Amino acid sequence: MRLNLRRFDFVLLGATLVLLVFGIAMVYSATQGVESYEDYPLRQAIYGLIGLLLLLLIAAFDYRLLTSLQWPIYVGVLAALGAVAVVGQVRGGASGWFDAGIVFIQPAEFGKVLFIIVFAQYLASRHEQIGKPQWVLGALALMGLPAALIYLQPDLGNAIVLLVIGALMLFVADLPWGYIAGAVAASVLALPVIYANLEGYMKTRIDIFLDPASDPDASFNIAQALISIGNGGVLGKGFGEGSQSQLHFLRVRYADFIFSVIAEELGFVGALFLIVLLVIVLWRLITIADQARDQFGRLLVAGVIALIMFQAIVSIGMNLGLLPVTGITLPFISYGGSSLLTLMIGLGLAQSVAMRNRKIEFD
Amino acid sequence: MLSRPLPPSGRLAILRGLIVVVGIVFIAQLVRIQFVQGQGLRARADENRFRLVEVRGQRGVMYDRNGQLLVRNRPSFDIVAIPSNMPSDEEQMRALLERLEQIIDDSEADLPVHQQPGEAEASPQPADPAAGDEAAPESAAAAVGQQGQPEFRQRLSIDEAVEQVDAAMQGGAYRPVVIAGRVSSETAFAVAEESHNLPGIQLSIAPVREYLTGPLTSQLIGFVGPIPEAFVASYTEAGYRSNDQVGLAGLETTFEKALRGRDGRRNIEVDVNGREVRTVGDIFPSAPGNNLVLTLDARLQALMEEALTRGLEAAKAQVGVAIAMDPKTGEVLGMVSLPTYDNNLFARGITAAEYQALIDDKRLPLLNHAISALYPPGSVFKIVAASGALQEGVIDETTRLGDSFDGRVDGIIYVDNRFFPDDMRYAQPFYCWIHSYGTGHYRVAVREALAVSCDTFFYQISGGYRKTFEGLGIDKLVDYTRTFGFGEPTGIDLPGENPGLVPTPRWKRLTYAETWSAGDTYNMSIGQGALLSTPMQVLNATVAIANGGALYRPQLVRQIVDTEGNVVEEFGPELIRNLPVDPEVVDIVREGLWAAVNSPNGTAKALTVPGITVAGKTGTAEFYDPDIPLKANDRLPTHAWFTAFAPYEDPEIAIVVFVYNGGEGSAVALPIGQEILRGYFNLKYPPQPLEIAPSAAITPTESLPGIEALITDTLPLSDTVEGGE
Structure with a gap:
């Protein structure tokens, strides 16, 4: 195992660090003055630090060692998710938590990154025959099982995230277009069936998105998010000065609606800065995937790309009123230890791939 | 091992394209929200956080003539619900209200707040036993000055609260609903401590009146309360809001305009729960109302109340009045009407039971008997x-x-029958009070007649005597009665004054379809019959004699001053009229009143005030009340009257004392008057320490030799019992 720091993606790491600091600062702004949230910024910083160490540690290991662990990991993930679905504590409306003494662990979060490893290996090992129906069906089963367990918690958001990650990995794994067209057609046809089988609160959220007047109480949050963003203007109200967030018109402002806090307090400039940072991160990750030495590495990074991209799009889209309200948080920025650690692990894998890319080395 | 190099992925290039597209869409949406819709959304953000709130201007306070504070404001707490911030789910709202109810009950257990107003309104108004006959005020509510309900202590049940919050949601959702009004500060603190558990519940601090002298001055100062329904339109026109407090009785009503503070508006910032975060700015500042300096002397008022209370106890009477006035100006120095009530009950929000008790009290404590109740004036007339x-x-x-x-x-003298003037069998006898002692006053001149209160003399000078003597006649008597201020309001600065009744032949024809008789004139001449007056009117007439003929409007307020103490308005003496009577005539009447106190036969000779010459007049006025049993020998019950002024030479105080169903003026009212006068001069000229100047306390009294010669020595030195028929 050789460490090649020249191959380490410092732009990606820099962007990640800026996002981490940005996130801690915004969590601080969004929670100040509320006693019960007092320790959130500090906790976020500690998680960030741990995450950073994990990132570097994982980057140092050769990701290819993971290939042999594919099935034990998969079984472990299913066991953890199953356990949560059965005995997990009821926290925050969904039961997706383990009480690990001091901290609460969300297996669904870690499950996503572990699933990426398993799924990447599955697809990479069948690279040339990915078009064969039996392997496609196997891939769907591999995705469906953990997604179903997460959905049962119930945590629709993370279930969808997992499915989207899988779908995007299939896409990058050069799944023939015929399947993709078929999948799109099938999901359009299945939409009414899925909708009819959703839990009450999930339905409500979609209803509100389609018709905000249907529930004035629930559409309050969306309306307040838009007001907050509009209130920001070009330069914003100033850090810690947003009336919508500081006077608590914005709900869950340290997580789901943190983008609105940024747009209000730091204005168009701040929101643009955040979007650009996320685009840089994704751009670099795509470059890493593109230059990966093998298909497993490429798909591994593709999974991380999907994880970050999908959550960012859904969270910002929701804040901007373009997508329905989900519990999905903004990567790197929103408060949440498990989510942050998952992202840093993902980036660690990506850096590991970057450091072992296919460029011919002359030393 | 080197695997086959991996070619660049077309799929990843598509992903790059997707990221660029989504990024552009997001930035475009951001531009739309922040720039295109920005102005409207910023306005909505401001709407969210800014509230224009009314700031009450403090109501003015009141001082007595010596600068003693009588009324002030203190903060009180209302527990209110802000409907828009309450849980919209009814179950949750109920749970919240139950928690609130529990907190209030725990700290307010001793207060009887559970009755709802409304019972009081439905109760029948009691008859008015103390107000004489025809011209009595219709109901006790009239005593409140304006037709209106006082401020009831509000306490909503959970059902009512839910209902009102729902109703408020239809209208302005920020309009607070008062759940419990006027709670104690302990309760307020208890609620404040639990406020994080009570979303939408707030404390609203409102100033309430604190009447420092309470029952002692409640009849004069009155109280404030919500605008009476009948007056909402006129108050609204004057710039009041529907939940404003206005004077409902006493000076609080009369000087509403001066006392009322000017409300201001303030811009505040609130959080999502509607709690005030900070003040952004005064749109316009509130200003306190002006203060009143009363003519009242609180020390004299207290002394008068004590004297009257003692006098009522001694006479086993329940209702009485004492008024003191400066005869040079018409300034009221003290005015006591017993029984009284505590206006602080109204200030802190009266409970229905407390209000009911006041309404049901047959003695009418809410009524200022000094100006609102009518009695026959008797001999003081x-x-x-x-x-x-x-x-x-x-x-x-x-x-x-x-x-x-x-x-x-x-x-005994007789009035001839109109149709058989020469037949004594049909003549009607009229008695002097002294008849019951088996004798008469013989013949007296006017000064002595006043001194001994000879009824027959006044029968004759008013109604004439057979063919021997032509009297003043009823028309002239009515003219003079009116001139002295009877039959019209005195114009005192208090609401609810009763004008009284001066009977005339025309009045009798219209009311009873009967012709006026000489006997009616006889009765009226001694202040009986249908003649009805307020104690204030009796005092005012006495004052006009005391000061040489000037009838003043009685005043309770000397000055209106602003908060810095600058005089805004000064009330000088206000002359109603000079009596159309020569100074010599007034002097003769004054001398008669001097003699009543200072001659051995005078009905008020029992009165002594060390060092001060007093003039006065007793009165014992018969009245009929079906609820009060007749006395021995079927004699009617009597009110006790006493009027006086002193010092005789240059009067500085005039008083009237009235005791309802008290008995004889000289026995019941006079001792009260004596105590008041003694107390007044004690306050004014405190007794000197003996070792310094033992003689200084004694002022030589002036005697009037001319008068003593006129007074015969033949009369019994007994108590007086007067009366007509």
């Missing part, structure tokens, strides 16, 4: 008949009248 007869030349100061025209000194 004789100053009017004497003045008229002297002024019109019916008599001069030496004209002697009385009984013994029929050869008997028995205190």
